[in-house]
Amino acid sequence: MTTRPSPEWLEAFQARFSQMLRTPLDRRSGTLRASPASYDPRLARDAVRGAKLSSPERLAIYNRQYWFRLFTVFHGAFPLTTRLLGHFCFNEYASRFLLAHPPKVWDIDAVVDGFEDFLVLALPSPTVTVDPRGRSVERAAVLQASRIDAAYHHVFRAPACTAFRPSAGDAERLLTSRLQPSPAAAVLEEDWPLCELRRALLGDPAETPAPLPPRLAQPRHWLLVRSSTKIGQLPIEAQEARLLALLGLFPVGEALAQLEQECGPVERDLLPARTQKWLARSVEHGLWVGLSDQ
Amino acid sequence: MVVKRQELPRDALGLGLRIPHYGYLFEHWPELGYFEIISENFLGDALPPRRHLDLVRERYPIVLHGVGLNLLGHAQLDSAYLDKLCWLAEYVNAPFVTDHLCWTGAHGISHHDLLPTPYTADLVGMAAERAAFVQRQLGRPFGLENLSSYVEFDSSTLTEWEFYGAVVRDSGCWSMLDVNNIYVSSQNHDFSPEAYLNAIDFSRVLQVHVAGHSRESNGIIIDTHDHPVADAVWRLYAEAWRQGGPFPTLLEWDDHIPPMPEVLSELAKAARIRA
Numbered sequence: 001m002t003t004r005p006s007p008e009w010l011e012a013f014q015a016r017f018s019q020m021l022r023t024p025l026d027r028r029s030g031t032l033r034a035s036p037a038s039y040d041p042r043l044a045r046d047a048v049r050g051a052k053l054s055s056p057e058r059l060a061i062y063n064r065q066y067w068f069r070l071f072t073v074f075h076g077a078f079p080l081t082t083r084l085l086g087h088f089c090f091n092e093y094a095s096r097f098l099l100a101h102p103p104k105v106w107d108i109d110a111v112v113d114g115f116e117d118f119l120v121l122a123l124p125s126p127t128v129t130v131d132p133r134g135r136s137v138e139r140a141a142v143l144q145a146s147r148i149d150a151a152y153h154h155v156f157r158a159p160a161c162t163a164f165r166p167s168a169g170d171a172e173r174l175l176t177s178r179l180q181p182s183p184a185a186a187v188l189e190e191d192w193p194l195c196e197l198r199r200a201l202l203g204d205p206a207e208t209p210a211p212l213p214p215r216l217a218q219p220r221h222w223l224l225v226r227s228s229t230k231i232g233q234l235p236i237e238a239q240e241a242r243l244l245a246l247l248g249l250f251p252v253g254e255a256l257a258q259l260e261q262e263c264g265p266v267e268r269d270l271l272p273a274r275t276q277k278w279l280a281r282s283v284e285h286g287l288w289v290g291l292s293d294q
Numbered sequence: 295m296v297v298k299r300q301e302l303p304r305d306a307l308g309l310g311l312r313i314p315h316y317g318y319l320f321e322h323w324p325e326l327g328y329f330e331i332i333s334e335n336f337l338g339d340a341l342p343p344r345r346h347l348d349l350v351r352e353r354y355p356i357v358l359h360g361v362g363l364n365l366l367g368h369a370q371l372d373s374a375y376l377d378k379l380c381w382l383a384e385y386v387n388a389p390f391v392t393d394h395l396c397w398t399g400a401h402g403i404s405h406h407d408l409l410p411t412p413y414t415a416d417l418v419g420m421a422a423e424r425a426a427f428v429q430r431q432l433g434r435p436f437g438l439e440n441l442s443s444y445v446e447f448d449s450s451t452l453t454e455w456e457f458y459g460a461v462v463r464d465s466g467c468w469s470m471l472d473v474n475n476i477y478v479s480s481q482n483h484d485f486s487p488e489a490y491l492n493a494i495d496f497s498r499v500l501q502v503h504v505a506g507h508s509r510e511s512n513g514i515i516i517d518t519h520d521h522p523v524a525d526a527v528w529r530l531y532a533e534a535w536r537q538g539g540p541f542p543t544l545l546e547w548d549d550h551i552p553p554m555p556e557v558l559s560e561l562a563k564a565a566r567i568r569a
Contacts, residue, residue: 107334
């Protein structure tokens with residue numbers, strides 16, 4: 001649809017206002033503050049000064065509101081990552097991400113898309129300093145937390161999908177075909193008890209960094225599966241997780257062969273029965289939406 | 295099959311549908327005239343919001359309230375967004391759809407906020423033409439909400455209520471009158487809320503919103519929707535009802551959301567005030 005063009009002044013006005021909105025908040029005082037002095041003077045001149053506030057201070061309300069509204073969305077989508085870093089430190093990474101990837105669509109929940117990949121590039125190694133006293137958290141734990149948060153976010157937002165129920169005909173071509181993963185399911189791996197921590201922190205209003213629990217003796221794996229309104233989290237074995245990962249990459253026959261190759265002799269004997277059980281379980285939980293010959 | 299569009303009784307009382315109330319709602323199904331949903335929360339493909347919406351729409355009329363139309367943006371309207379909005383309006387058989395007389399993004403960036411502009415005569419025509427187009431696409435009444443704001447501009451040549459009234463009149467659309475927004479802006483910009491109300495054509499009012507706000511230490515009022523409705527806003531509501539009632543009335547509560555019975559009790563004040 002095309003309506004009459006907007007008045008010429010409107011685009012210039014909105015460019016100045018947008019620039020003001022996206023002016024980063026100043027962190028130097030230890031809290032996030034707007035910097036009204038840095039706004040475009042043309043915008044500040046046009047804004048009416050009232051009895052209560054100067055015009056730049058009035059604009060600053062929008063500047064702060066812009067950032068804090070988006071930070072709140074990030075905190076909701078990445079609750080575990082937020083608390084491992086603490087709000088103040090997390091907001092710094094969220095700001096940098098938003099400056100590099102400004103929101104483009106009406107869907108405010110989409111503003112976080114790609115944040116976990118951004119952190120891979122942005123976080124220092126091997127640790128991230130999370131407060132002025134120099135406390136730090138392992139980079140690997142923060143990245144793992146961000147992958148867990150992102151998985152929850154994507155699984156929740158996945159569209160309705162019909163789970164794959166193999167027919168007799170499918171059984172014949174199963175080994176040479178690829179299973180198509182459902183967007184409403186994900187496999188998680190953790191080296192720290194992060195999923196437990198995530199559950200414990202939900203609803204906790206604190207903004208300070210939460211201590212990272214001790215590293216697990218062995219990595220743990222979980223399956224996230226969404227029903228019509230909720231996400232279920234089920235424990236799975238390491239080898240089952242590996243099979244699911246391989247099934248995402250290769251045709252079923254190749255994935256099974258690869259898994260077998262990775263096993264020791266004792267495990268290899270047990271493998272056929274176990275893989276059959278795991279495959280059946282993956283179908284039962286709706287991890288696949290179809291079979292592809294490509 | 296042609297489904298007849300639902301209509302609300304003119305004195306209906308409604309609430310904004312919010313996730314923290316789902317537990318209570320799905321257990322008790324309280325008596326209520328209607329729910330208003332934030333359109334954008336249900337435009338996406340995610341299944342859980344859709345399933346929750348299905349439960350609600352089986353029992354209550356639902357109206358749509360958008361925050362992303364960007365009616366006063368310098369760029370043309372987003373036709374993909376509008377298509378989705380039309381779909382959702384049909385899906386819930388909405389009696390009407392509303393959004394704000396403001397801009398929400400520019401130059402391809404969505405700011406996810408309801409932003410003010412200078413109010414000028416040359417903007418009226420563009421806004422009215424766009425609003426009329428939206429109403430035609432929706433095939434049902436489309437209401438424009440007056441904005442709460444913290445800044446005005448020297449380059450305005452119209453008052454906010456002159457601008458608002460002209461866009462509603464010229465578009466053939468409707469007023470989604472938010473009396474809390476009138477009050478918030480009146481305090482922030484030192485005008486009389488009654489003068490604003492006196493300029494409203496109540497024959498074009500589709501719905502009235504009430505909500506709470508917060509006053510900062512510097513005297514500025516922020517439209518936070520995180521408190522009960524202020525007494526001054528209830529007084530303005532009573533005056534609106536006297537001048538132009540009946541109209542459907544909706545309570546918005548978006549932050550620090552108390553349990554649903556408390557919100558319903560706040561809404562019940564509207565019925566008492568106009569009795």
